[in-house]
Amino acid sequence: MIKINNRFAMLFLCFFFSQSGFARITTNANDPEVKSKCADGTYSTSTGRGTCSHHGGVVYDDLPTRRKSNKKPKTEQPKNTIKCKDGTSTKAGKGACTRHGGIAR
Structure with a gap:
């Protein structure tokens, strides 16, 4: 096992590995995991609070529907x-x- 003496390196590694399981940002709109489009043209796999927070916010009108709609037509x-x-x-x-x-x- 590697012994890490530098505290900054240890903090960096802890931060890096803790962030690896969260949403990712991509520029490929055809990625099946894409759920949100950011204002700067990138796409995110997350939804909810904080999505696209460092990318200008979420654009709601330009994202194709990713889920199948099982809703009944409105009467x-x-x-x-x-x-x-x-x-x-x-x-x-x-x-x-x-x-x-x-x-x-």
């Missing part, structure tokens, strides 16, 4: 909602549309 209006006179919709029940001009008929 016009669920059965238990009503429409108010101002155009908004809310759950049916007591006091519905009281601050929206009443229920539209």
Whole structure:
């Protein structure tokens, strides 16, 4: 085993190996692990707080969808909602549309 006498070298090695398991930054948009696009044109494999923090932040409008969508298509209006006179919709029940001009008929 190698004996390390220099404290700075030891700190560097500890930092380097502790960071190796985290997200990585790449310039390849076709990488299957890419989940976020940074403002400087690089891509990250992480999501959440701190993603692209040193790359200008996350760009939300230019990243292709990476997950398959299992969502059902939205319907016009669920059965238990009503429409108010101002155009908004809310759950049916007591006091519905009281601050929206009443229920539209």
